[in-house]
Amino acid sequence: MTKSILSTPPFTLQSSLLPSINFKEWMLERALQLQPDVFAKLLMILHGVWRNRNSTLWQNKTQTAQDLVLSCFTWLEEFHTVHASNNASKQMQQKVWKPAAQGRLTLNVDAAFLPNQHHGGIGGVLRDCQGRFIAAYARPIPYTASPKQCEMLAIREGLDLLQSLQQQNVLIQSDCSEAVAEIQCDDHSLLENGGLIDDIKQVWHQLEGIQLMHTPRSCNGVAHRLAAIGFELEHASVWLHHAPEFLRDVLHYDCNRLN
Template identity: 35%
Template structure:
């Protein structure tokens, strides 16, 4: 099956439809022939076909197993396909999205200490050892709130409805939701949808602070006023931010772009991808052994399938750029470790990207002076700026003869952008 879907094309084949995939490709530009595609396929099918990469070099036909990410048949993947077939799941619609998915994502990406994010995760998973929570596991002691003597201490009461919690939120200047919430998950969903990232960080910290004060009261009989809990917790948060900021500065100073040895040039490449539009942008920049700008390229792409696809095109374009400018001693750098592993892997790849991967491997192998290296993102700033610029532009291609404004300062100072 050449079509990138287990269901195959939705377009019914006509009597004069091409019998070979080759007939759908323009032999001069070696790109998909839009006119032919529009004659035989629906717009939805055309969008899928256009995502299939084409190589400039001829490749032989291969049998590919659609249900393995590398295209190989394995007994393990076959077992799961057979199991899904038995359950009628192979062609079934996707299961509904977890309603708390947005909450999980925002909590785990919040810039707070790990133990604070973990604490929020325990609350949303109903595994925080509140007195009501413990009662479901055999605990038969006191069930009331340690702050206000409410008969039931659960997460919703402790962090939202308790007068102690309300005083904490009031002291912090955060107008809280909660009156209409029936579960702590519902309350958390409202919080992440209403508040900014910075406000969410403060809320997560204060929830953790309330829990610490509650534990001090339970285990040490040391009560703490709500205002003290608020000010101490926000003070800890400010110290955490200062420490994190200084660590990032130290990291930025330690990770920099390094010039190649004399006689070589370095080409940094990067890809950018936008999920909603499936647009991509690639950036390539060549610099000499003294760090000076030699040439660069920014180019947009349409109908990409993933960030990996964009990174792969960026590396291929960097190789083409080196060939065009007759650069024979080149170090290629990219910040996508997965791509470097795929290119340097000794095993063959039959995934949907295998044609591009094979082309890149061939280009590297046929040029003894070419080498590929993975670098940290902080050492790939200039290529990233070019890729981001390409993602926003509508031009088909842009060659940069001299360093443009968007990257001049980055090239001059090798500024680390985080």
């Protein structure tokens, strides 16, 4: 039975090699030559052959080759389903907002933009290493061409806030990976938002210890709320030292998940 299963593609165990085959070397070749998903099927089949042998010896019950292969593939599919579910659960648990290291501040920024409209909103929140509120801003953007441009404007506004508060050693987090990558690009002169990136870097270089990084959207809830508020505002707003009422629930939510 084993020979009939393993001699077919993609395992291709040659009958002429039996019984003198070095099984360890053959397995090593299969590990190098087969795709990972196919090699996983091979391992599962070998496990099934071993279980079938024991069942035959001790219980006098034997599976056909077809039943053995089908049951092995079913086990493998169930394993992948459970494993994928566990990984997704772990990833969801890991994707929570965390403040920067001791002695640093964290500035989360975000933008709100609707494709069928030409205006947007931006917002940002500044917190210390224990998650305590320091400042926040929200403002409308009357004219904007794209979500990425809006995100860059949110970063620029955040840098202006840091400069006005004379804050340095700050980690800036945005959930727009494209905006973060283009701002950090050495040669941005030919990019669509090259002029805006020039403005951002000009302010950035006037501050000390500023770092910009991408963060998942699930870690950017407070800034997302502020951007939505900014979308509806008529004028820019800034809050210092005391968080506005509409922001306290999401701030508490982030802090509670730190414990």
